Amino acid sequence: MNKMMRAAAAALLACAVALPAAATASAASGPAVPSDLAGLSRTVTVAPDRGDERLRMPAPTGAYGVGSSVLHLVDRSRTDPWVPTADGRxxxxxxxxxxxxxxxPARYATEDEARLLLEAVKVDDPALEREVARARTYSAVDVRPAPGRHPLVVLSPGFGMARYTLTSLAEDxxxxxxxxxxxxxxxxTSGTSFPGGRTLTCVACTVMSDSGWSKGSLVTGTRADDARFVLDRLTGxxxxxxxxxxxxxxxIGMAGHSVGGxxxxxxxxxxxxxxxxxxxxGTFWDTLPADGLGGRPFLLLGADEYHRPSGEDTTWNTTWKGxxxxxxxxxxxxADHLGFTxxxxxxxxxxxxxxxxxxxxxxAVTRAYVAAFFDEHLRGREQPLLDGPDSAHPEVVFHRP
Incomplete structure (x- = not known):
């Protein structure tokens, strides 16, 4: 088991502690420690005083203003793998x-979502809950889009992490x-607000803890079906x-962090x-088809410690070859595992x-390379940034094993 998988297993054990058997009967009872926040919960119990400093995300770098809309979608043709009694996925x-x-301006997260995130990392500070929920974003609620038709990118977050943790990349x-x-x-997720005053927490953390991540492909397969359903609902x-x-x-492109990637x-x-x-x-859990995704392009972007060719996550070597x-x-x-969020x-x-x-x-590094990849392969705009090392991004190492 490689270092990343050991960290995930340890985090999932934390999930089991945070979400005991009595809590698993209710999807909304008790927070679950997100596996991709492994190790943080033991660091502090109270956040430091920052005075009047306001939490804000980095400003987008493109030429357009940004709009934001929220949808609640339900696929009733599928049974939810974590809570089979739920009304669809x-x-x-x-x-x-x-x-x-x-x-x-759109809010960063709901206060329930912010509270559950802070509980997951053992930070007890109601003022910070409000601060995280109201963090400065750069998108306007439900405003009219700019003229024209635009490529679509689907983003999927890490296991236990909510979609708002990819806001900086999405807005950019x-x-x-x-x-x-x-x-x-x-x-x-650690907590996601749904219509009707419901907040759903990480039942999947308990399931995956019990299985020792032997069901990793269940997570990725379910998310693949989720992405396909969203495409149907957006482009049908x-x-x-x-x-x-x-x-x-x-x-259309798809990107994600950790298991989302x-x-x-x-x-x-x-x-x-x-x-x-x-x-x-993200560690890969699925075998590539024989045609290697039919010649479609793919970007592997990871932390050097784990994901260089000689690193401990050998699934990248296997996937790369295919x-x-x-x-x-x-x-x-x-960069560390969370550095792409x-x-x-x-x-x-x-x-x-x-x-x-x-x-x-x-x-900045994440934004630059993800955007360059999609600009080249969804828009046909050649991107020298993808050709090799760049002096403006000395942290980035190219591998061609």
């Missing part, structure tokens, strides 16, 4: 998109001209989003609509460790 989806005008892609659908997969004949006509359904492989294998995929620091299209294997020096910004504010790469730098 539920998803919460945030759409970030190029906006035509400014408007009321939207500011560059993409529609971005960030997914919360029911019962797989009767779309769920009122601005769906702004989506160019002929140009690994889920891009089964999603692409099952759905030819997805033209390009990105895995940010990919048949344009492929990129990049690692980021001094909003976590460095959040954790710095909470006084928790987040890796050796500065928070703003971690966000």
């Amino acid at each position: 539920e998803l919460m989806v945030t759409l970030h998109y190029p906006a035509a005008r400014p408007g009321r 892609l939207a500011s560059r001209g993409y529609v971005v659908a960030s997914l919360d997969h029911a019962y797989e 004949a009767r779309p769920a989003w009122k601005y769906a006509s702004s989506i160019d359904a002929s140009r 690994a889920s891009a492989v089964p999603a692409m294998a099952a759905d030819r609509r997805i033209d390009a995929g990105v895995n940010m620091d 990919l048949s299209g344009d492929k990129y294997w990049l690692t980021v020096d001094r 909003d976590a460095p910004v959040l954790l710095r504010h909470l006084g928790l460790p987040y890796g050796d790469l500065a928070a703003e730098r971690a966000v």
